[in-house]
Amino acid sequence: MLEHGGNLRDAALRFGRSDWLDLSTGINPAWYPVPQLAAQAWHRLPESDPALAEAACAFYGAPSMLPVAGTQAAIQSLPRLRAPSRVVVAAPSYAEHAHHWAQHGHAMRQISYAELDGALAQADVLVICNPNNPTGATVPASDLLRWHEQLAARGGWLVVDEAFGDTDGGNSIAAHTHLPGLIVLRSIGKFFGLAGLRLGFVAANGEILKPLADMLGPWSISGPAQQIAIAALRDHAWQEQTRRQLRDSGQRLRSLLAVHGITSHGTDLFQWWPEARPEQFHEFVARHGIWVRLFTQAARGIRLGLPPDEMGWQRLRTAVEQWSKEKR
Numbered sequence: 001m002l003e004h005g006g007n008l009r010d011a012a013l014r015f016g017r018s019d020w021l022d023l024s025t026g027i028n029p030a031w032y033p034v035p036q037l038a039a040q041a042w043h044r045l046p047e048s049d050p051a052l053a054e055a056a057c058a059f060y061g062a063p064s065m066l067p068v069a070g071t072q073a074a075i076q077s078l079p080r081l082r083a084p085s086r087v088v089v090a091a092p093s094y095a096e097h098a099h100h101w102a103q104h105g106h107a108m109r110q111i112s113y114a115e116l117d118g119a120l121a122q123a124d125v126l127v128i129c130n131p132n133n134p135t136g137a138t139v140p141a142s143d144l145l146r147w148h149e150q151l152a153a154r155g156g157w158l159v160v161d162e163a164f165g166d167t168d169g170g171n172s173i174a175a176h177t178h179l180p181g182l183i184v185l186r187s188i189g190k191f192f193g194l195a196g197l198r199l200g201f202v203a204a205n206g207e208i209l210k211p212l213a214d215m216l217g218p219w220s221i222s223g224p225a226q227q228i229a230i231a232a233l234r235d236h237a238w239q240e241q242t243r244r245q246l247r248d249s250g251q252r253l254r255s256l257l258a259v260h261g262i263t264s265h266g267t268d269l270f271q272w273w274p275e276a277r278p279e280q281f282h283e284f285v286a287r288h289g290i291w292v293r294l295f296t297q298a299a300r301g302i303r304l305g306l307p308p309d310e311m312g313w314q315r316l317r318t319a320v321e322q323w324s325k326e327k328r
Helices: 008-015 050-060 071-081 095-101 113-122 141-152 206-216 223-234 236-259 278-286 310-327
Strands: 065-068 086-091 107-112 125-129 157-161 182-187 200-203 270-273 293-295 301-305
Touching: 008 278, 050 065, 050 182, 050 200, 050 223, 065 071, 065 206, 071 095, 071 157, 071 182, 071 200, 071 206, 086 095, 086 113, 095 107, 095 125, 107 113, 113 125, 113 141, 125 141, 141 157, 200 206, 236 270, 236 310, 278 293, 278 301, 278 310
Parallel strands: 086 107, 086 125, 125 157, 157 182
Antiparallel strands: 065 200, 182 200, 270 301, 293 301
């Protein structure tokens, strides 16, 4: 099983402390306030509520969406819906994409973002995170749609993971997913801060959504998760306020790092930089009770999310300041 952020049990075992400031996931620390649930949500089998897909389509601007048990469920299932294909996964990227496309008989290659245009002619499927996780890099929607047109002409797919796209939807191509072979993944976990809900959405046309739904089977989304998500997706006032707050917090995080000589990239939810000594930085801040995401391969560097409160901001500032002094 691949390593991911949020693994605080591992942190506690390794460093022997429990007072963690967890910045390892890039999830909104001010999560959506869960409403009171109808009593039968815990009792009835969770048949699909059409209102959930309707609310998702309205929020994401997609013509048709399938609710899934987190985008992870789609990431694991989509490779099983195609015959063996030539697959290009943009790198660096969320590691689960390459991991699952490498199985099920596909010929999978990881290609840097800068080389994607040239690699397209030798691919049947292109998988890309936009914005990228972990670097925050983005690809213009016009480029994605051009790539999709080339792939679709030979029966190929373009899979775009937009899990971190809720703070700035300017590059989303969800509105175009009625087109054959265009698949967009969205997540409730990041912007709404509801990772524990295990809920995401796949936008695509019926030729993809129907076999995917058949593969995932009935009752894949719990009743409580459906009720909570419908409320969150319809709450426009909370969404606008949260976007403003995340914009301010994202700028604050970039500025905090820049003051101490760190040039970072990312989204309003996280920042990443190619730290020269990532293992040492990770160890250093962990000794201060701060858990960040360490990358040691394609995206060698550090990613960290937003502190949840002022005390967390002060802890982070102190640790980064001390790291900066130690480097000198």
